[in-house]
Amino acid sequence: MVGVVYRHPNSNFLAFQDELFSSLHKLSSCYCPYYILGDFNIDLLKINSNSSVADFENFTYCYGIHCLINKPTRITDHSSTLLDHLYTNKSRITIHSGICIWDVSDHYPIFCIVPSTKSYRKCKKLYARDTTLFETEAFLDELQRNMETLQI
Numbered sequence: 001m002v003g004v005v006y007r008h009p010n011s012n013f014l015a016f017q018d019e020l021f022s023s024l025h026k027l028s029s030c031y032c033p034y035y036i037l038g039d040f041n042i043d044l045l046k047i048n049s050n051s052s053v054a055d056f057e058n059f060t061y062c063y064g065i066h067c068l069i070n071k072p073t074r075i076t077d078h079s080s081t082l083l084d085h086l087y088t089n090k091s092r093i094t095i096h097s098g099i100c101i102w103d104v105s106d107h108y109p110i111f112c113i114v115p116s117t118k119s120y121r122k123c124k125k126l127y128a129r130d131t132t133l134f135e136t137e138a139f140l141d142e143l144q145r146n147m148e149t150l151q152i
Contacts, residue, residue, distance in 0.1 A: 001027065005038035005085075013042075013052060017059070024063045028089075036065070037086040037110060044082040045072065065089050068097035074107045084110045 065087040072080035097112035
């Protein structure tokens with residue numbers, strides 16, 4: 001299960017925390033692996049100087065989840081902050097995660113690669129539709145004729 005989070009920087013921190021932990025409580029009863037990631041706008045680098053951040057991290061530990069990102073995800077000329085989090089209830093050993101140093105926005109993208117436990121068969125045949133000769137009017141006419149033959 002994957003969840004994506006965005007917390008507006010000016011939103012009520014305690015209300016966000018309560019809502020998140022309510023969701024985590026529900027997730028913990030499903031006994032499935034889950035990943036929660038996104039822009040939390042909570043600077044985890046301030047864990048030693050901000051009691052709200054320390055409390056937030058302690059709560060995540062209570063739910064058996066840990067953050068896989070531990071370096072700044074937003075760097076400016078004047079600051080570096082870890083605002084983008086990636087939490088999971090799975091072991092760190094099987095997950096590859098990181099930060100893409102790419103200035104696609106004011107935050108660096110974060111990622112994780114989770115090995116699959118399922119095996120997939122390779123397709124022997126690939127099917128493709130050539131739409132270069134597609135005629136919209138002919139398609140709509142045929143669709144109309146088919147709709148008329150349906151008995152509803």
